[in-house]
Structure formats: structure tokens, C-alpha cells
Amino acid sequence: MAGRRWGRRERALLWGVLVAAWEAAWGQLRYSVPEEMPKGSFVGDVAKDLALDLTALGERGVRLVSEGRTQYFSLQGKTGHLVTAERIDREQLCRLVEKCVLRCELIVEGEMTVHEIEVEITDINDNPPSFKETDMEERMSETTPPGSRFLLAEAHDPDLGRNSLQSYELSGDEHFSLAVQTGPGGDQRPELVLAKALDREEAAFHELVLRASDGGEPARTGTARIRVAVLDANDNAPVFSAAEYTVRVAEDVPVGSVLVTLTATDADEGINGHVKYSLKKRADTESEFFQLDSETGAISLLRSLDFEEGVSYELIAQARDGGDLFDSAKVSITVTDVNDNAPELTITSQLSEVSEDAPTGTVVALLHVQDRDSGANGQVRCSLDSGVPFRLEKSVQNYYRVETSRELDREKVSEYNVTVRAADGGSPALRSSAVLALRVLDVNDNAPVFSEERYSARVSENNAAGALVLRVRASDADWGENARVRYRLVEGRVRGAALSSYVSVQAETGALYALRSFDYEEVREVGLWVVAEDGGAPALSSNVSVRLEIVDENDNAPQVLYPPPASASSSLGSLSPAGWPAVELAPRWSEPGSLVAKVVAVDADAGQNAWLSYEVWKATEPGLFRVGLHSGEVRTARFPLARDAARQSLVVVVKDHGRPALSATATLTLVLAESVAELVSELGSAASAAAAAPGEAAGRLTRWLVVAVAAVSCLFLAFLLLLLTLRLRRWRRSQQLLAAGSGALRGVPASHFVGIDGVRAFLHSYSHEVSLTADSRKSHLRLSPGSCCDTLPARPPPDEPAPLLAEDPDGAPCPPDPTAPTPVSASDRPLLPSLS
DSSP: OHHHHHHHHHHHHHHHHHHHHHHHTTTEEEEEEETTOOTTOEEEEHHHHTTOOHHHHHHHOEEEEESSSOOOEEEOTTTOEEEESSOOOHHHHOTTOSSOEEEEEEEETTTTEEEEEEEEEEOOSOOOOEESOSEEEEEEETTOOTTOEEEOOOEEOOOOGGGSEEEEEEESOTTEEEEEEEOTTSOEEEEEEEOSOOOTTTOSEEEEEEEEEEOSSSOOEEEEEEEEEEEOOOOOOOEESOSEEEEEEETTOOTTOEEEEOOEEOOOOGGGGOOEEEEEOOSHHHHHHEEEOTTTOEEEESSOOOTTTOSEEEEEEEEEOTTSOEEEEEEEEEEEOOSOOOOEEEEEEEOSEEETTOOTTOEEEEEEEEOOSOGGGGOEEEEEOTTSSEEEEEOSTTEEEEEEOSOOOTTTOSEEEEEEEEEESSSSOOEEEEEEEEEEEOOSOOOOEESSSEEEEEEETTOOTTOEEEEOOEEOSSOGGGGOOEEEEOOOEETTEEGGGTEEEOTTTOEEEESSOOOTTTOSEEEEEEEEEOSSSSOOEEEEEEEEEEEOOSOOOOEEEESOOHHHHHHTTOSSOTTOSOEEEEETTOOTTOEEEEOEEEOSSOGGGGOEEEEEEEESSTTTEEEOTTTOEEEESSOOOTTSOSEEEEEEEEEEOSSSOOEEEEEEEEEEESSHHHHHHHHHHHHHHHHTSSSHHHHHHHHHHHHHHHHHHHHHHHHHHHHHHHHHHHHHHTHHHHHHTGGGGTTSOGGGGGGSGGGGGGOBOOOEEEEOOSSGGGOEEEEOOOOOTTSOOOOOOSSOOOOSSEEOTTSOEEOOOTTSOOOOOTTTSOBOOOBO
């Protein structure tokens, strides 16, 4: 018998596996397993039926989610088999359901897929029929006619089908027989039938045995003992007002409420007419939920009803009088649903972070929604907050997917707390919610941005090497390494040198440092580009222009170009003695304001630092000469006097306008002379004075200077004699022509004739043309050549000046016109040549 039983179980398993394999192709698995199987029993090969790769299960992550709080199944990760997690009792799980099915979902984390699994728990004959009361007592009047029927307590077998209760048997006495009635639901109701009239005097008690059997192999039985007490006559039994009572009650009715009141009447009087009510218990549930008042017949509620646990209940009520006569009535209680269960929202799978470049439709969470109510109360609607880049999509049955509805931007929103709300269709609707916390991962999609469009700074020249010039700042809207900004220079060249030799930028802070001291006179402006680059892969960058303007400082003293310093004039081999920085010759007849000399100086600085001013610092005769404040021209301040020394020393200070001001000095030696002889004499005296200086080198230099002056003087005199001889010969030829104009030459000073022919080589007009600009480096000095060899300089009239001496067509000099005026101003008189 045992071998036959296990063979049937194996066939059931085989059939369940075949059905599961067929339904696996449709995304749903169904298995069947007998109840009471030990823990770890094989249910089905889920990995094979769903074609899952066993090696990938551990990497992707697979979870098994069961309905309810108890986990009845588990998944073996190595084999992919679905096994029982504990012993399953079908009668405990599905005592009110004919077909017991347990459902669970298999969630593949990596693929975000859900597979439904249904496992039917098949019944085995593990429960014998049992009576609520194993000892029953019935009271019957001896006048009870044969054929009377008495309802007996039913046996209960939680098994199903053939394994459930199948038959009743009665044994023990010939006065009674057993009748079995079939109820509307197919249940069997045993009744005790009086087969033979009772006689209390013959037997006051009758002992009976009621046996209930199921149809299992082997069959299981349960027994109850019935003791029948024979009473004296009571000829009227109680009668209920209705054979069946039907009640509809809401599941939220308060505990203690009276659901229905039963009414039974008895025509007898006295104790035989006093009716008491009681319930014939068919199952434990009736006694748990309902209570019948034995005196009033009111059925009240002992504990709260739950539509989800039980939909309907059937009670058997008895009304018994004092003579133990009774009547029975059926009470049907139907529970109606009330919207008392809020939707249950469960996050079965969720991503904690998602990249901001995730495509639209990326699944970030999987939700399971369930409402234990029925009808409209169990219909659930889910929604998300408005304005979030996510949407809800229905998956399978009660599962929803949370997907991205558009592109994400971490720079706008870096984290989302998405609230999913579920509401049922009740009135009023019940709601529940769940929060999805999602962090958006950064992608390098933003280049660094400088805080300014361009940068500029003013740097004073002569700055210290390594001095901070300015800071450039760039920010990146990304996060982490993608927002880490580093700075670098775009290589270029400044005056032929590499830009990196002038400035550098600190890679982390953007600080720009000067690597060398700038010189305004060399570099006035430096233009460069700074690149800001983030740490992404690939890196993004931007650049900005930086302009450094070098500010001039007064670091250059004025430089005197003329007169040259004493060392320079000595090296040029001039006739000036040692210690004479420069010698300027001026006639003694110079009028006040006549130009004597000019100090020329430049300043390498710019702007105010290059503005020069001139003033006399020391002079032999303080009031004799004055210097132009801005021109540097040395002019006579008064007429030279006879008492004035022939050699005048003048020290001129040249200052710029910097702060503090820098200066230089120029020393001029001015010689006042009436003629060439006086000039030579003065030079000789100067040479003699220089010869008196101590030292052998100074004596040699003086002797050579005297010899040179004497030689030049001799040559000069010889040249004059030769020239005069030639002129006299020509003059004799034109004697007649000269006689006519001889009277006109008497008023001309003899000094004016010194410049004729050879002698006039020493008479030069002294004039300068100076051009100064704001940029002192562009200033220049031009010394004009001497006056015309054929004419004496005169005051420049608007038109051409008249010559003092004219020449005939043969080239002989012509006498001057006595009617022509010959004014000569002091400033325009010829000056003796400068020796430098």
C-alpha cells in the first residue's frame, strides 16, 4: 500500500514538472508539490525552466519574494533549484480554500525582470476525521416516535477530495440507526434515527459509537461516543421562527455587536416550555468569532471580522426545552468587504545611483503593489510626483517599473527623493507611499568657465622675481574629479624668449607669478593665454586672455648727450685739456639772450619720469648765463663785461620729474674771446695752467698740447698769408671797380671782415635743432652746419638777405653797396668754433 502511495506522488511530481516546463515559455512557472514535504525538498528546476545561466546568477543577483510574511520556498544558488524552506501544511494555509496555491516572484536584479512562480500544494491524507466532541450526550423522551431524527455533531477532516470525510458508521444498539444527509455544499450531515421505540424502564441509557472514515489509502477514521438518555414524556418540541437565518455584516462591525437574534417557541408549559439556545460547533472558527446567548438567542461578535480571511460562515443553532426536546436552524453569515486595507507598496529592487547620461527608459526601481481588499477597494492606482524625470510603467500583474522619462542633469539636480504614491478605489480612498532615494552620477559634460572674460594687471617694473601678479579663477559645474580644475600657460614668445621664462601659473590655484624682474624700457606689455582644464576623461578645457601692463618707475637718471663727459672728450683727442668736460666759445659782444650752448639730455624712462628740467647749479659769474628750464639752451643773461673772466665754468643740473627725482650734471667751459689771437692765447694759458699740474703724465700731455696749438697756429698764419696774397693780386685787377664803392665800406667793423675767405673758416653760426618727444628715446639732436662761406650771417628777414660782398662775373669780390644796411644782432653774430 505504501509503495502505491509513493508511486502516485512521483507521478504527480512528474506531471507538475511537465506543466511548469510548458508554462515557462510564457514567463510564468507553475509547480506542484505535496504537503508535509521535509525542508529542502525539490520543487522545480527554475534555472533550467527559465534558461538562466548559473554562473551569472551570482553576479546579477537573484531574489525570491513571497507573498505574506513567511518564506516557504528558497532558491539554491548553485543548482538553480526551487526547494521548500520549511514543512508546509496545506490545511493550515488553505483551510478555507479548496485549491491551495502559493505564489512568489523571482527577481533578477541585473536585468530588472520578474518571473512569477505558482506552487500548488497538493493534499495528502495526513489528517483523520475528527469530532469536536468525542463524548456526546443526547436526551430523548420515551414517547419519541420511531423514525425521529436527531442531528449529530459532524466530523471534520481538513483534507480534500478522496482524502476528506467520506462516510459515517453507527454501532452499538438496535434502537438506533444512522442517516446521512447531504447539504447544499456537498457536506454530509449525520443524523441519529430512532429505529425502535424507547422504554425508559427497560433501558435508561443507550451507548452508541459513531465512526467517520475518509477515502484515503489507507483510510483514516475518527470516532465519537454517543450516550442517549431516555426521559419522561415531553410531547412538544421548540420550533424556530425560520428554518434558516441569513445575515450580511460588514467586516468592520464592532466587537460585541449583535448580528442576529434567533427565536424559538415551545407550546409546553413549565420546564418543558423553557427554551435554551446553543450552537452545534462544526469548526473552531465559529466558536472564535461568534457567541450565542442561551437565554435570548442573540448571536454576537466575539472578535473582529476580516473579509480577507473569511467571506462567509455557517452556524447550526439548537433550541432545547426543559424536556430535552429541540429544534435546529441554520444561520448563514456573509461578510461584506470594507475598504480597511491601505495599498501595500514594496520596493523589490532599486538602484541607488544612476549616471546622468543614462538613456531614456532606464529602469531604476521595481515596485510591487497589493491591496487585500476586493472589488473597487482593491484596485490600486500608482503615481509619481510631478516635475521629476521619471515615469511609472506597468510590468507584470502587480509590478511597476520606475523608468527615466528624459535625460538627467546632475548640475541641476544631483539627488532625487522620488515619492511613489498608491491609492485604492475605495471611498474614501486609502493611500500609501514609498520614497526612492536616487543619486545622479556625474559625467564630464561641462568645461571650466572663467569668472571673467579677460584679465589684466598692472605690474611695476623692477618687481621681485616670484612676485604674485594676479589670480585667474575658473569653476566647473561638474563634480569630483571632473570638477578639479588645473591651469597652464599657452606657450608663446616675448622679445624672442619663451613666455615661460617670464611668467608661470600655479596649476592648482591659478596664481600667476613673475619669474623675472620686468624692465619697462625693454618690455612694456605682455599678452598671454591661460588654459583651464578639468580632470575628466576626456578632459574639457577653456582659455582666457591675460594682459600684463608694465608700469614705468623712475629707475633711470637723465643721461647727458651734450656736452660729453670729460673722459669721452679726452678719448676723442680734442684740444680740451684734461679736466675740461667741454669748451664752448662765445664772442664778448653777445647781446642778452644770445644762444651760447645747449645741454642735451635724455631719460630712458617714460611719461612724467622722462620730463626733464634744466637749471644752473654753479657758475663762475652767476648772473652772466641762464639755462632754459625745458630746452637746456644756455643763453647770455646780460652783456659780457671787461671784468668778466675769459674762461667761464658753468655746471648745469638736469632733473627728471620722478618720485624721487633723479638728476645728472653737465659741466660747460665757456671761453669769451674777441679774436682768434685771444682764443689762441686763452688756449695757451689753459695749456700752461694744465702744465702746472703735478705729475709727469700731465706735463707730457701739456707739452704736446702746446706743440699742437703752435703748429696749428703756424699753419693757420701761413694759410692766411697765402690767401691774402692771392686776394691782393685779384684786388689790384679790380681796383677801379672797388674805388667806386670804397666809401661804403668805411662804416663796417673790421671784425666783420675776418670771415672773408680763409679766416671765415673759424666763424660758424652756432645753432641747434632739438626735437624732444614724450618718449625720450625718440628725442634727437641735430647740429646745423656753419653759415655760408660766401656771406656773413645776418638777421633772417622774410626774404633773402643781401650779401655783404658781391662777386663780379669773373669771380672777383664786389664791394658792398653803401646804401644797403648791414645790421647784425648779437644772437646772429658768428661764433667762434666749439672745441670738444
